[in-house]
Amino acid sequence: MVRHWKKFELALLLLMAMAAALGAGAYAAEPERATLIREDSLYASAGANAQRLSQVGRGSALTILEHSTADGQPWLKISMAADQEAEVSREVTGWLPAKAVVTGATANGDQIIFGQAVDSEHQAEERGGRKGAAEDALRLYSRVAELFPGSPLAAEAMWRAADIRWQLARTSFVRTGKPMEEKYLLAIIAKFPQSKQAELAAYDLLESKLCQEWRGQAECPQKESAVYEQYAREHPQSAKAAEALYNAAWRQAALTDIYRIENDNAKSEAARKKATALAQEIAGQYPQGDWKPRALDLIYKLEKKIPIYGAFIE
Amino acid sequence: MLILKRTLLTLCIVLAATTALAADKEHGTVISEVTLFVTPDPQAQKLGRVTRGRDIFLMDHTMVDNKPWAHLLAVVDVDVERETMREISGWVPASVVVTTSTPNGDQIIYGEAVDSENQAEQRGGRKNAADDARRLYYRLYEYFPSSPLAGEALWRAADILWQLEKADVRRRPSSREMSPDMRTPMDDQTLKLVIKKFPHTKWADQAAYNLIDNKLCGSWKGETKCPEKESELYEKYAREHPQSPKFAEALFNAAWRQGALVTMYRTQHEQDKSEKARRKAMELAQEVAARSSESDPKLADWKPRAMELEYSLQQGIPTYDAEADRK
Numbered sequence: 001m002v003r004h005w006k007k008f009e010l011a012l013l014l015l016m017a018m019a020a021a022l023g024a025g026a027y028a029a030e031p032e033r034a035t036l037i038r039e040d041s042l043y044a045s046a047g048a049n050a051q052r053l054s055q056v057g058r059g060s061a062l063t064i065l066e067h068s069t070a071d072g073q074p075w076l077k078i079s080m081a082a083d084q085e086a087e088v089s090r091e092v093t094g095w096l097p098a099k100a101v102v103t104g105a106t107a108n109g110d111q112i113i114f115g116q117a118v119d120s121e122h123q124a125e126e127r128g129g130r131k132g133a134a135e136d137a138l139r140l141y142s143r144v145a146e147l148f149p150g151s152p153l154a155a156e157a158m159w160r161a162a163d164i165r166w167q168l169a170r171t172s173f174v175r176t177g178k179p180m181e182e183k184y185l186l187a188i189i190a191k192f193p194q195s196k197q198a199e200l201a202a203y204d205l206l207e208s209k210l211c212q213e214w215r216g217q218a219e220c221p222q223k224e225s226a227v228y229e230q231y232a233r234e235h236p237q238s239a240k241a242a243e244a245l246y247n248a249a250w251r252q253a254a255l256t257d258i259y260r261i262e263n264d265n266a267k268s269e270a271a272r273k274k275a276t277a278l279a280q281e282i283a284g285q286y287p288q289g290d291w292k293p294r295a296l297d298l299i300y301k302l303e304k305k306i307p308i309y310g311a312f313i314e
Numbered sequence: 315m316l317i318l319k320r321t322l323l324t325l326c327i328v329l330a331a332t333t334a335l336a337a338d339k340e341h342g343t344v345i346s347e348v349t350l351f352v353t354p355d356p357q358a359q360k361l362g363r364v365t366r367g368r369d370i371f372l373m374d375h376t377m378v379d380n381k382p383w384a385h386l387l388a389v390v391d392v393d394v395e396r397e398t399m400r401e402i403s404g405w406v407p408a409s410v411v412v413t414t415s416t417p418n419g420d421q422i423i424y425g426e427a428v429d430s431e432n433q434a435e436q437r438g439g440r441k442n443a444a445d446d447a448r449r450l451y452y453r454l455y456e457y458f459p460s461s462p463l464a465g466e467a468l469w470r471a472a473d474i475l476w477q478l479e480k481a482d483v484r485r486r487p488s489s490r491e492m493s494p495d496m497r498t499p500m501d502d503q504t505l506k507l508v509i510k511k512f513p514h515t516k517w518a519d520q521a522a523y524n525l526i527d528n529k530l531c532g533s534w535k536g537e538t539k540c541p542e543k544e545s546e547l548y549e550k551y552a553r554e555h556p557q558s559p560k561f562a563e564a565l566f567n568a569a570w571r572q573g574a575l576v577t578m579y580r581t582q583h584e585q586d587k588s589e590k591a592r593r594k595a596m597e598l599a600q601e602v603a604a605r606s607s608e609s610d611p612k613l614a615d616w617k618p619r620a621m622e623l624e625y626s627l628q629q630g631i632p633t634y635d636a637e638a639d640r641k
Binding site: 037038099100102108111112113114115116118119127153290292293294295296297298300301304305306307 | 626
């Protein structure tokens with residue numbers, strides 16, 4: 001009996017050891033992901049005297065393969081996509097000094113990456129700021145949400161990354177006509193529904209419904225006014241609700257002029273009434289901030305028949 | 315009795331005439347760019363263009379073809395590029411004129427100023443829109459001094475002027491000189507007016523923050539005295555304006571300059587000074603992180619920025635590129 005028990009214990013111990021080994025294997029197979037908060041060189045081996053392979057930008061998505069020490073400093077062997085912007089890219093591996101690498105395990109890592117992202121965003125906005133700073137900010141914000149999905153900064157970081165991408169895509173669209181990708185903004189709405197970031201993303205998306213040029217035609221401002229008003233009705237708590245309503249009112253005011261030029265006085269008057277009603281709604285609902293005076297200025301211009309659309313063209 | 319009645323009647327007529335005259339002669343501005351005509355007629359000879367926010371003096375009204383016209387004494391641009399102007403009288407459509415007696419006149423001028431400011435920020439926005447905004451904001455303060463919008467308007471007028479001057483100064487070669495005394499300082503009159511007229515307000519705090527610009531080095535050229543002095547200036551500001559919307563930014567700027575000094579002193583092999591600067595930078599960064607409220611979106615970004623600076627200092631990551639600054 002005792003012998004049987006001993007056999008059973010031995011089998012159990014073996015089983016437990018196997019399970020532990022399997023678990024450890026599985027854990028080892030889980031790659032440690034990280035990013036860089038300062039641009040650095042990728043080296044062929046650990047050590048500052050090794051051959052430099054390429055530059056690694058802030059916010060690059062890294063996978064840590066190995067840890068080492070050289071010259072008394074910690075080094076990391078990493079693999080990364082050679083082209084960080086491409087959806088499919090060849091992988092490159094090399095060594096980085098560990099000090100500027102932030103992983104999911106770094107204490108306050110979310111705040112640190114977010115802080116560098118804000119810094120890069122400021123650089124991008126400054127005259128003579130660092131080249132490629134907007135792209136750095138975009139990547140860094142993206143990494144916050146990826147490496148720290150449970151962080152209180154995750155939604156804001158994901159929104160800022162998508163917004164920067166949207167602004168860059170808009171510039172590219174104006175230059176080359178390349179269509180703007182909506183998937184990053186849509187991802188925020190899906191991941192953080194009913195959040196202020198989702199509402200801001202929905203507002204950005206309205207841009208794809210706007211005409212490039214009105215060419216004096218009523219059709220465009222008519223459609224755009226409806227798009228903005230619908231947004232304001234559907235997102236009354238949004239930080240962009242007052243702006244959307246003002247945009248709707250301003251387009252109706254422009255229609256007043258467009259219809260008057262076309263000698264369609266009935267439609268002109270209807271547009272004037274609609275613009276006034278929307279502007280009054282803004283003045284009543286948003287008494288704080290800049291939107292009330294802007295709405296009152298619009299109402300005054302409509303009352304005094306001061307051209308809105310003509311003045312804008314001028 | 316008859317004499318008394320006559321006297322009263324004469325008095326009433328005189329009073330009415332005086333009131334009418336006073337009502338006619340009002341200060342104000344225009345909220346849309348208009349042409350000034352010799353007579354109240356769009357076919358009449360044109361005298362010039364009156365741009366938004368120009369100071370006008372309303373002298374008379376009349377109706378022509380059922381449309382109201384206003385007779386003004388206005389400042390008009392003679393040459394926009396050379397910024398030459400002159401005072402001239404003429405007629406404009408009255409609809410664009412906003413005076414001290416216009417109901418909600420302060421809100422209307424402010425709204426038009428915000429609109430112009432937005433135009434100035436837009437790519438391809440209206441030319442000279444920033445100047446329009448600056449003038450409109452100033453007119454509001456000037457003609458509606460007791461409006462709840464007056465403080466904000468004067469601050470915005472002063473800030474726009476400051477930013478325009480700053481951009482102008484940066485274009486000059488003297489802007490790269492190390493000492494601030496080597497360049498023409500920006501005109502601080504309007505900022506000082508904000509501090510004088512609205513003391514102990516957020517507008518005065520912000521105006522005082524802008525004034526620091528005049529004391530900053532144009533370029534550090536790798537010298538430690540510039541970041542030392544600038545760090546002091548920013549910290550002093552933060553200590554003297556703890557309620558300012560610029561408090562966290564000022565303290566971060568002080569910390570960042572101490573962070574730069576760590577690298578600069580290390581390069582000069584002054585380890586003690588480098589270590590002292592590192593400790594000071596850490597102290598300031600920790601204070602920024604602790605005092606930046608996450609609930610205020612304008613301040614929320616300073617906490618992560620301070621924590622990133624703290625982390626960089628802990629890891630020995632340089633926060634300042636000395637080589638780039640010397641170029």
